[in-house]
Amino acid sequence: MSKNKEKFGIVLPIILLSYFMILLDNSIIFTSTVKIAQELHLNAQTLAWVSSAYTLTFGGFQLFGGRIGDVFGRKRVFLIGLVLFSFGSLMVGLSTNAAMIISMRAFQGIGSAILAPTTLALLLDSYQGTMRTRAIxxxxxxxxxxxxxxxxxxxxxxxxxxxxxxxxxxxxxxxxMFVLTIFFVHDSKTEGSRHLDFVGTLLSVIGLSALVYSIDGTSHQILALIVAIVALILFVYAEKRIKNPIMPLKLFMDRERSSAYIARFFFIGAAFAYFFVTPQALQRVYGFTPLMAGLAFLPATLPQFFSATQVSRVSMKIGNDRLILVSIISGIIGVLLSAVLGLSHGYWLAVGIPMIFFGVGQGLGLSPLTIAGVANTDADIAGAASGVVNTVHQFGQSVGMSIVVAMTSGFNNPATSYHYQLLIIAVIFILSFIASLGIQTKKQ
Incomplete structure (x- = not known):
C-alpha cells in the first residue's frame, strides 16, 4: 500500500470509527443497566453478567485477536471481527430474556477482541514516520x-x-465500515509463519478468561483465580518454547513498551473506576437522572477532546515520556480536588470543575501511552503488540473498577463512599505515574 505522507485518506476514519464503536459499547451499558433489568426482569446477579459476559470474552480473546491478524492478514481478520461484532450487537438489541442477552454479549465480546488489536495493527501497517505518530x-x-x-x-x-x-x-x-474496508483498505502480508500457536491460544484464552472471571465473577472466584494462575504460568512457559508464539516474549524486552503496558494498566484502571462510580454518586447524592448523569460528564469530555487534538504538537515540544507524566498529574489533581472539596459543595465546584483536569489528563495520556506500547515493533509482531496494548487496557478497566468497589463496599452513605473511592483512584493514578517513569522515549 502506498503511504500518503500528506493526507490520511479514508483508512484512518475507518479504523477510528470501528474502534470507537467497540469502546462505546464498553461504557454505554453503565447508564442502561437499570432499564435493561426492568425490561428483561433481571435480578442483580444476572444483571452483573450482562456486563461481565462481554468483559470475559473481550479480555480473554485479546491476544488471540491480535495474533491471527499477523498470521492470516489484517484486512481479512478485521472484516471477520466487524461481522461478529455487528451481528452480536443486533442480537443484544433483540434480546428477550437473560440467557439471550448474556450469550450475545459474550459473542459481541469475541468480535471486539478481534477488532480492537486489529484496528491498531492496520494503523501501523498503513502509516509511517510522522504520519504514524499522528495516527496513533x-x-x-x-x-x-x-x-x-x-x-x-x-x-x-x-x-x-x-x-x-x-x-x-x-x-x-x-x-x-465493512463496505469501506473492502474497497479502501489494502491487506499487508507479514513475512512470518502462517501457523497459529494453538497451545498458546488455548492457554491464553483459559488463563485470561479465568482471570477476568476471578475479578468480575459472582461465585467460585478463588477457583477461577487458581485456574488463571496455573494457565498463565503454563502459557508463559509454552511461549518460551514455541517457535511462533501468539505472544512473543520479546515484546517485553523493550523497556519503553513494558513500562508503557504497566502505566496504561493503572492509568485506565483509575479512569474507568472514575467513569463507573461518578454517575452512581451523581444519581444517589444529587438525584440526577441517567440522562443528567451522562451530560454531567461534558466538563470532562470537552476538555478531553480539545487536549487530544493537541497531543502531537505538545509531544513534539516536550517529548512523549514527559507528556505521559503531565497527563497523569492532571488526572491526579482532578480526582483529589473532588475528594477534598466533597459533594456537599455542589456539582460544579465538587465535580464539574475538577472534571476539567481529569478530562485534560485523559485527552493527553492515552495517545502517548499507545505510542510507547507499540514502539520499536516490526510487522511480524505488530498485531501481537496491539493485542497486548488492548489486553492491558481491558484488564486495567476490570481490575481498577473492582478494587475501588470492593474497598468501599462497607460504606452506606453514598457521599462518604464516593470520597474514599476518589482517594483510591488517586492512589491507582500514582502507581501509573511511578510506572511511567520507566518509559524512555528513544530520540530520533
Whole structure:
C-alpha cells in the first residue's frame, strides 16, 4: 500500500470509527443497566453478567485477536471481527430474556477482541514516520473519548428512546465500515509463519478468561483465580518454547513498551473506576437522572477532546515520556480536588470543575501511552503488540473498577463512599505515574 505522507485518506476514519464503536459499547451499558433489568426482569446477579459476559470474552480473546491478524492478514481478520461484532450487537438489541442477552454479549465480546488489536495493527501497517505518530495519537484519543461519550450517549439513548438503540446503532455503522474496508483498505502480508500457536491460544484464552472471571465473577472466584494462575504460568512457559508464539516474549524486552503496558494498566484502571462510580454518586447524592448523569460528564469530555487534538504538537515540544507524566498529574489533581472539596459543595465546584483536569489528563495520556506500547515493533509482531496494548487496557478497566468497589463496599452513605473511592483512584493514578517513569522515549 502506498503511504500518503500528506493526507490520511479514508483508512484512518475507518479504523477510528470501528474502534470507537467497540469502546462505546464498553461504557454505554453503565447508564442502561437499570432499564435493561426492568425490561428483561433481571435480578442483580444476572444483571452483573450482562456486563461481565462481554468483559470475559473481550479480555480473554485479546491476544488471540491480535495474533491471527499477523498470521492470516489484517484486512481479512478485521472484516471477520466487524461481522461478529455487528451481528452480536443486533442480537443484544433483540434480546428477550437473560440467557439471550448474556450469550450475545459474550459473542459481541469475541468480535471486539478481534477488532480492537486489529484496528491498531492496520494503523501501523498503513502509516509511517510522522504520519504514524499522528495516527496513533488519534487512536489513543479515541480510546478515552469512546468511554466518556459512551456515558453521555447511553444516558441520552436510554432516556429518550430505548437501551436497545444503543446496540442497534452498531449495525448500520458496522455494515458501512465493512463496505469501506473492502474497497479502501489494502491487506499487508507479514513475512512470518502462517501457523497459529494453538497451545498458546488455548492457554491464553483459559488463563485470561479465568482471570477476568476471578475479578468480575459472582461465585467460585478463588477457583477461577487458581485456574488463571496455573494457565498463565503454563502459557508463559509454552511461549518460551514455541517457535511462533501468539505472544512473543520479546515484546517485553523493550523497556519503553513494558513500562508503557504497566502505566496504561493503572492509568485506565483509575479512569474507568472514575467513569463507573461518578454517575452512581451523581444519581444517589444529587438525584440526577441517567440522562443528567451522562451530560454531567461534558466538563470532562470537552476538555478531553480539545487536549487530544493537541497531543502531537505538545509531544513534539516536550517529548512523549514527559507528556505521559503531565497527563497523569492532571488526572491526579482532578480526582483529589473532588475528594477534598466533597459533594456537599455542589456539582460544579465538587465535580464539574475538577472534571476539567481529569478530562485534560485523559485527552493527553492515552495517545502517548499507545505510542510507547507499540514502539520499536516490526510487522511480524505488530498485531501481537496491539493485542497486548488492548489486553492491558481491558484488564486495567476490570481490575481498577473492582478494587475501588470492593474497598468501599462497607460504606452506606453514598457521599462518604464516593470520597474514599476518589482517594483510591488517586492512589491507582500514582502507581501509573511511578510506572511511567520507566518509559524512555528513544530520540530520533
Amino acid at each position: 495519537a488519534a487512536y489513543g484519543a479515541t480510546a478515552g473519548l469512546g468511554a466518556s461519550f459512551g456515558l453521555i450517549l447511553g444516558g441520552i439513548i436510554t432516556s429518550v428512546f430505548s437501551w436497545r438503540y444503543g446496540f442497534f446503532l452498531n449495525v448500520p455503522v458496522g455494515i458501512l
